[in-house]
Amino acid sequence: MVTLHGFSYSNYYNIVKHVLLHKEIPFREDLQYGGDEAYLAISPLGKIPGLTTEDGQQLSESSVCCDYLEETYPAVALYPADSFQRARVRQVMKISELYLELPCRRLIAYVFGDSPAPEALREEVRGTVERGIGAMNRLCTFDPYVLGSEITMADIYLRYVLMVVENCGSTKLDWDIVAEINGLREWQAMMGDTAIARRVDADMRANHPEFLALLKERFGM
């Protein structure tokens, strides 16, 4: 059976978990917070999540895990058959990660810590996110899914990318980033209104106190 390693408060972990649930692939969860030698055998950078395949091999990097799951378990497809449309799905995933999530992540230490984020950093993050918003508005249709009538990997990816973006945007930039992307709020409500999303979100909330305790223990946050 596939094993997903990591913790439920991690948005990256939840991308892969949502894909496993959507594709109805049997899996078990192995609670890992990283930071120890043993975990490096599963995820070479020590990042969450890690994946152990059915035949006992290890993978990391969420988008790589997603692609592996798609190719190995194609029955419930999350990419279109057409190669250009598949590339479009990956384009949205990459843009949302590189130009929305990763800049916002630069503020995450200030979200969990006490000190205010330096203005120069906030300005830099704002500039990158502005461009990401522009690209998302040009690419995504939200009719009703990100790229049309069928759910794709981009829908699942974006749902969890936004968890960090919304949190950092509202707490550190006084900025409702979701409101800047046309149709995103309605799409978010639709994506959240499924049994899978509710399960992932409930597990995420349940893990929150333990995750906060770990941050305190490891980083004094």
Ligand SMILES: N[C@@H](CCC(=O)N[C@@H](CS)C(=O)NCC(=O)O)C(=O)O
């Ligand atoms: N590019 C990685 C990013 C994963 C990532 O940053 N995960 C966070 C948890 S949400 C983590 O492991 N942070 C600890 C660290 O960076 O060492 C992926 O797509 O899986």
